[in-house]
Amino acid sequence: MATGAVMYNFAVQLADVDRGVYEEVTLRAARHPSETDAYMMTRVLAYCLEYVAGIAFSEGISSTATEPAVLVRDLTGRLTTWIEVGAPDADRLHYGSKLADRTTVYTHRDPEKVIAAWAGKRIHQLEQITVQSFDPGFVDAAVAALERRNVMTVTRTDGQLYLDINGTSVSSAIHVHELG
Template sequence: MALKATIYKVNLNIAEMDQHQYADYALTVALHPSETLERMMIRILAFARYAAEDLQFTQDLFESNEPALWQKDLTGQCLKWIEVGCPDEDKIKKASARCEQVAIICYGNAVETWYQKNSKLKSLRNVEIWQLASSTVAQLEALVQRSMQLQLNTLDGSCHLLSDDGEVEVHWTQLQ
């Protein structure tokens, strides 16, 4: 018998004070049995970074040709393709040809090696790559609950993810 996904409910409040953008999102996030809580929280951070009403979580662990999140227009055309982790270079090249914007949120010890190995990504103009600091990733799991109230505040370039259980300063480094 196959294990089923665990469902998490997230009320996400985003306050991007540098650009005067404020929004609330009620998210339902499925944690795949093979996924870690850390990766799920990074998917939520990726949503927060690129938040839009029509941005959706996908079945990326079930469907290898889907990203972690995507945003499509009313015709089904992909506007944003957002990956979490260190994806295959060919998958990113295909996504770059099909979508207006591709973003990769990398984390872990192998990011530098992955980025050097996939040097062709540097020639793709619509691809941006962000690395989450190890200190940020290590603290994310402490915020997890089945029902979460999260707030992402950004002021003067400093980003903080808050919940009733604590606060994590989010450190992003843009690689591309």
């Protein structure tokens, strides 16, 4: 019998000074058995750092391969932002960047290796896609504090991310890698 997804709850105080976004957000994130904790934590951070009206987690790995980990739709239902997590392949980025106005990737992996895997591949509007990463060890430190029910404070200011999760504080620069 297959193991089901594990639900994680996050009560988030979000202060994104760089974008002028200040919100209290309650998230329920399902971690599929094939996901690592680092992938799920990166997915939650991507949601917080991209937070706007219309943002949502996709239905997940088990339901469809035609949606990113996180997406943003406008009031008409049109996909405006395609947000991948981890190390998506070139075909996914190509597909997503054709559907959405903006495509970005948040990775917990070595960004140089993630980007190198796309070399020579056809990706629509590659020059407009960004890859965002964190300092080495940042996501692992956040995962070490992860519980099924989490209280988080996420603060971004001057390109720096300050995270408090369940009383553990960690920080990182947000590294933005331009592909064009």
